[in-house]
Amino acid sequence: MADIFDVVADATRRDILGTLLAHHTEGSTRPSEISVSAIVAELGLSQPTVSKHLKVLREAGLVGVREEGQHRYYHLVYAPLEEIEDWLIPFLSVDFEAAVAEEAAIAEGLKEEQKAFAAAIGKAVADASHQVSSAVKDVRPKSWRK
Structure with a gap:
């Protein structure tokens, strides 16, 4: 598995994470999901590019996926982000x-x-x-x- 810092170092992957975060529903018990095509439309990137980066994010555990037929719906997984948060906290103080x-x-x-x-x-x-x-x-x- 790639180092989480290497994964989030890529600007496109950060943009995808930001898009997933923007579609997060506050107070919901289930993760908010967004389709690959919606991410493509929002970021203006090609579908293969988005899929490639989503695969890296998925392998790093930062996103989860739900498959429905040929469609894929992605959501954030917050637990791995805690590693980044733990590293950042001393700097924020x-x-x-x-x-x-x-x-x-x-x-x-x-x-x-x-x-x-x-x-x-x-x-x-x-x-x-x-x-x-x-x-x-x-x-x-x-x-x-x-």
């Missing part, structure tokens, strides 16, 4: 607002440092340009001295 503010402060400090560096380089180039211009003027013969 981090104060992200403080971390983002700290990163912004560091970036702003770098911007100011970069501006000061650019200004120093600009001044040095301007001084060098002025010195070269002055030296060229001094070396150039004066046309009025013929």
Whole structure:
């Protein structure tokens, strides 16, 4: 069986899971199901592509399927998602607002440092340009001295 993180790493599979979640009926004792053709229509993908990804999701235990004749109806299976949740919880306890503010402060400090560096380089180039211009003027013969 594939690692659950590898399975959900694919954007198409995440889209399919999101579609299944969007069709989940709150308070229902039985899982909400959606047909493959409805997933195809909602995501705008080809039927073979959706079927291929549903197979991977099914093998990972993330979705269940009910067969009715030639039709397949899929629903979410939440238990495997707990593994992802357990892994994520420590990260969610981090104060992200403080971390983002700290990163912004560091970036702003770098911007100011970069501006000061650019200004120093600009001044040095301007001084060098002025010195070269002055030296060229001094070396150039004066046309009025013929």
